[in-house]
Structure formats: structure tokens, C-alpha cells
Amino acid sequence: MSYNFKPSIFFLGATGYLGSEFLIRLQRDFPGLQINALVRSPTPERKAQLDAIYHGTHIVPGTLEDSQIILEESSKVDIVINCASSDHKPSVFAVLDGMNQSAARRPGNPPLLIHLSGAGIIADEARGAFKDNIPEHSDIGLDLRNCPPQNTHLDSDIPIVDAGTRKDNPIRSIIIFPSGCYGVGNGVQKTSIWLRFFLEFVKKLNYVGTWGEGYNAINDVHIKDCADALMVIFKAALEGRADEGAEGLYFCASSSRVPYREWTKVMGDYLYGYGHISQPGTCPMPNDVVDSMGFYGWSLLGGNHFCNSDRLAKLGWEPTESKKHGLIETLPECLDEAWSFLSAQHFQAGAGRLLYFLYFTTLTIFTTSDSMHFLTIFAGALVTVAVTSVTARPSLHSSGFTARDEYSDLSLRSLQNEARDDYHALVVRDVLEAIYARDQGPHLEARARFAGPRGGRFAHHQKDGPDAVPPPGPSMPQNPTRPTQLDK
Numbered sequence: 001m002s003y004n005f006k007p008s009i010f011f012l013g014a015t016g017y018l019g020s021e022f023l024i025r026l027q028r029d030f031p032g033l034q035i036n037a038l039v040r041s042p043t044p045e046r047k048a049q050l051d052a053i054y055h056g057t058h059i060v061p062g063t064l065e066d067s068q069i070i071l072e073e074s075s076k077v078d079i080v081i082n083c084a085s086s087d088h089k090p091s092v093f094a095v096l097d098g099m100n101q102s103a104a105r106r107p108g109n110p111p112l113l114i115h116l117s118g119a120g121i122i123a124d125e126a127r128g129a130f131k132d133n134i135p136e137h138s139d140i141g142l143d144l145r146n147c148p149p150q151n152t153h154l155d156s157d158i159p160i161v162d163a164g165t166r167k168d169n170p171i172r173s174i175i176i177f178p179s180g181c182y183g184v185g186n187g188v189q190k191t192s193i194w195l196r197f198f199l200e201f202v203k204k205l206n207y208v209g210t211w212g213e214g215y216n217a218i219n220d221v222h223i224k225d226c227a228d229a230l231m232v233i234f235k236a237a238l239e240g241r242a243d244e245g246a247e248g249l250y251f252c253a254s255s256s257r258v259p260y261r262e263w264t265k266v267m268g269d270y271l272y273g274y275g276h277i278s279q280p281g282t283c284p285m286p287n288d289v290v291d292s293m294g295f296y297g298w299s300l301l302g303g304n305h306f307c308n309s310d311r312l313a314k315l316g317w318e319p320t321e322s323k324k325h326g327l328i329e330t331l332p333e334c335l336d337e338a339w340s341f342l343s344a345q346h347f348q349a350g351a352g353r354l355l356y357f358l359y360f361t362t363l364t365i366f367t368t369s370d371s372m373h374f375l376t377i378f379a380g381a382l383v384t385v386a387v388t389s390v391t392a393r394p395s396l397h398s399s400g401f402t403a404r405d406e407y408s409d410l411s412l413r414s415l416q417n418e419a420r421d422d423y424h425a426l427v428v429r430d431v432l433e434a435i436y437a438r439d440q441g442p443h444l445e446a447r448a449r450f451a452g453p454r455g456g457r458f459a460h461h462q463k464d465g466p467d468a469v470p471p472p473g474p475s476m477p478q479n480p481t482r483p484t485q486l487d488k
């Protein structure tokens with residue numbers, strides 16, 4: 001179908017994992033639109049990255065805290081797409097204020113809001129414990145006011161539905177609730193927010209952990225399917241076929257639900273195998289760690305959310321990529337990508353600290369008397385540590401993810417690499433067995449090929465005889481009903 005109407009768009013979160021993957025599809029199907037993207041770090045590199053994804057993107061410098069900018073930009077366009085943060089209320093309200101002005105200016109032709117929320121709205125309070133009969137939620141007939149009221153995202157989502165259903169000058173509102181997205185994306189940010197978030201805890205604790213026992217599970221969906229879903233909805237909305245307002249609520253999920261304790265085990269074994277952390281597998285994280293995120297963490301990461309994407313199915317969407325490549329199969333490559341991303345961020349944070357300290361001390365040396373030098377340098381060091389530690393706390397939005405912990409321990413651990421190589425072979429085998437156990441036999445060959453070149457790292461260490469470590473790969477038994485390592 002060709003579209004004569006070329007809507008103008010204000011885009012929040014264009015550089016993110018989901019946002020940039022969707023922009024790639026916009027470039028493919030709708031080149032030449034006027035897209036204004038809010039970008040908090042508009043460096044030349046960032047601009048070039050965005051331009052490569054959507055040619056001609058106009059950068060609006062600003063953060064989610066810049067309510068006035070967000071309001072003005074939202075009031076000027078036909079469509080606002082918000083893939084930035086489903087929990088940042090001030091920016092959501094600024095979008096709505098801007099769109100309300102626009103709706104009042106153009107009665108009968110309201111602007112459209114496509115807002116990304118998350119399936120965490122239906123989380124239960126399992127706290128990682130095993131539970132039977134977990135209810136499945138459909139998006140058809142879903143009423144946000146019937147969701148557990150404390151749940152994440154609802155504070156932002158309910159006002160959006162209200163704006164889309166009010167009598168006077170309603171806006172057109174659509175909210176999409178993805179479940180856990182996985183897979184390496186092709187956009188600016190290549191890995192999912194939750195994976196980077198998890199890894200921050202991993203780096204801090206030196207092992208992979210769960211909220212409670214980790215028996216809880218959520219649906220997952222491949223990034224490609226999620227971005228395709230956004231496009232299906234976008235096109236349907238342009239053609240006036242999409243459900244909107246009270247009906248404009250779309251779960252985006254495949255039917256796969258892997259308990260946290262299963263995928264975190266694969267994650268722990270894999271990271272341990274590469275010497276990144278000090279213990280393999282997974283275990284419950286201590287209360288003082290998980291409680292630091294309060295109800296929010298318990299609900300989002302210790303709860304179950306089982307949902308069905310019935311509305312997307314009505315529009316013809318299917319999670320085709322998720323069926324081909326499941327969560328566990330893609331974990332190793334996602335971990336590689338996310339680990340290097342965070343490592344680069346930590347390095348930058350360290351360099352930033354050093355510069356800040358040098359700047360502070362140089363300034364004070366030139367502005368204070370000789371007798372004060374030592375004291376001011378000492379104070380400078382304290383201030384630097386205090387400021388950077390506070391601003392570096394893991395957070396799900398706004399400040400992004402930078403960690404307090406340095407990981408000089410990594411270099412120490414690399415000294416032990418030789419001793420680890422045999423263990424590493426076992427770990428790779430564990431990961432592969434877990435994948436077999438999850439009935440993903442056909443894709444295992446691909447994973448085995450993935451393990452191949454890295455396997456080369458330890459291949460010459462392998463022993464012959466009864467203690468030999470079986471090589472990873474197609475020679476492994478392919479019994480999909482085999483119990484996982486966790487069940488042994």
C-alpha cells in the first residue's frame with residue numbers, strides 16, 4: 001500500500017534498543033518523513049549513527065527532564081512515538097500536555113501517540129517462588145484499572161488511555177506492552193534494557209542471581225518481532241484499522257516463557273566460563289541487594305507475567321523470529337554484546353572521574369593558599385568519589401547504567417585463565433545441553449558453530465581418556481526431553 005500522507009513525528013528513545021530497531025523499519029517502509037528525535041547526548045557520532053538508521057533525522061537536543069522542550073515538540077507534530085522510558089512520568093505528562101494543545105488546535109484530526117510500555121503491568125507478587133495456575137492475560141478486554149495498582153508503568157499508561165478516551169478533544173492513543181525482548185538488534189543500542197540492567201548487578205556481585213528462587217517467568221519476544229509489531233501497528237493506525245483509546249492496548253509477546261532460574265543459570269555458566277565472574281550458575285540474590293529496588297524490582301523481576309498478543313494476531317502479526325531463535329539460544333551473543341557495551345561505559349566513567357578530579361584539584365590549587373593545597377586535594381578526592389558513586393547507581397531510566405564497581409579484578413582473574421580452560425569447556429557443554437533441553441535442537445548446530453572458534457581457545461587443552469571433556473557441537477546427544485542441568 002502506498003501512503004500519500006507523510007506524517008511528521010517526534011521520537012523519544014530513537015537511539016534505544018527498541019526505538020532504533022523500529023526506526024530501521026521506518027526507513028525501509030517510510031523514507032523521507034520529518035522525524036525530530038530527542039537525543040540527550042547529541043555528539044557528532046550519535047548524529048551519524050541516527051542518520052545511518054533513518055536518513056535526515058533532525059536532532060532535538062534534550063533529556064527526559066526537559067519538559068518544556070518535550071511539550072513544544074509534541075505539540076508540533078502528527079505523531080509522537082515514545083520508546084524512551086515507560087516509567088518516566090514527567091516526560092509522559094509533557095508529551096500529553098503538548099498533544100492536548102495540538103488536539104485542541106485541530107479538532108476532528110487528533111494527533112496520534114504510540115507509547116511503549118511493558119507487560120510488567122500484569123505482574124503478580126510471586127517473589128520468585130514456584131506457583132501453579134498463573135493466569136494468562138489477553139489484551140482484548142484488558143482494563144488497566146483492573147491491573148494490580150502498584151504495578152510498574154500504570155502511572156504513565158492510565159493517563160494516556162484517559163487522554164485517548166475523554167470526550168473533549170481526545171488524542172489518538174495506542175500503548176504497546178512488550179514482554180522481555182531479547183536478541184542482538186541492528187540499531188544504535190544493540191541489547192535490551194533488562195539485560196544491561198541485570199549485568200550491572202552481576203558486575204556488582206560477581207555472580208548471576210535471581211529475585212527470590214527465580215521460578216517466576218515472563219513471556220519473551222525477539223527484538224525483530226517486537227519492531228515488526230510496532231510497524232504493523234503503525235501502518236494499521238495510518239490506515240485507520242488499528243484499535244485505539246480504551247481498545248488501543250497491545251501485548252507483544254511470543255508464547256515462550258523461560259523461568260528466570262533457567263536462563264540466569266545459562267548466563268552464569270557462560271560468564272564464568274569466560275572468567276568474567278567468580279561463580280557459575282545462579283542463586284537467589286541477598287535481600288539487601290534486591291530490596292534496594294523495592295516493590296518495583298520484586299514485581300518486574302520476581303513476578304510472573306503471562307500474556308497473549310491477541311490484538312496483534314488480529315492484525316496478522318506472528319512472532320516468527322522468536323520461533324526460529326529462542327531466548328536461551330541467543331543469550332551468549334547478547335551477553336557478549338552487552339558485556340562489551342558496559343565495559344566501554346565503565347571505562348568512560350573511570351576516565352570521566354579522573355578528568356573531574358584533575359579539573360577540581362587544578363582549579364583549587366590555583367585559587368587557594370599553599371597551606372590549603374593538601375586539604376583541598378583531599379576534599380576533591382572525597383567529593384569526586386561521593387558524586388560519581390551516587391550518580392552511578394543502576395537505574396532503569398534517566399541516568400542510564402553506569403556502575404560503581406571498577407573491575408580491575410578482571411585482570412587478576414585473567415591470570416587464572418589457563419586453569420579455567422578445562423572448566424570453560426564444561427561450561428560451554430552445559431550451555432549447549434540447556435539449549436537441547438529446551439527443545440531447540442535444530443538451532444544448536446548454529447550455536448555449536450558459534451562455540452567453535454572460541455572453543456579453539458581451549459581445544460588444545462582437552463584431555464584424552466576417561467576424563468576427557470566432550471567437545472561442544474553436533475556430536476552431543478540430541479534428546480529434547482532430556483532434563484536440564486537444573487533438574488539434575
Ligand SMILES: NC(=O)c1ccc[n+]([C@@H]2O[C@H](COP(=O)([O-])OP(=O)(O)OC[C@H]3O[C@@H](n4cnc5c(N)ncnc54)[C@H](OP(=O)(O)O)[C@@H]3O)[C@@H](O)[C@H]2O)c1
Pocket residue numbers: 012013014015016017018019038039040041062063064065083084085086087116117118119177178179180181182189191192193194397398399400
Ligand atoms: N527491552 C525490553 O525488553 C522491554 C520490555 C518491555 C518494556 N520495555 C520498555 O521500553 C522502553 C525502551 O526499552 P529499551 O530496551 O529500548 O531501552 P534502551 O535501549 O535503554 O533505550 C532507551 C532510550 O531512551 C533514551 N533515554 C533514556 N533516558 C533518557 C533521558 N533521561 N533523556 C533522554 N533520553 C533518554 C535512551 O537514550 P540514550 O541512547 O542516550 O541512552 C534510549 O534512546 C523502556 O522504557 C522499557 O521499560 C522494554
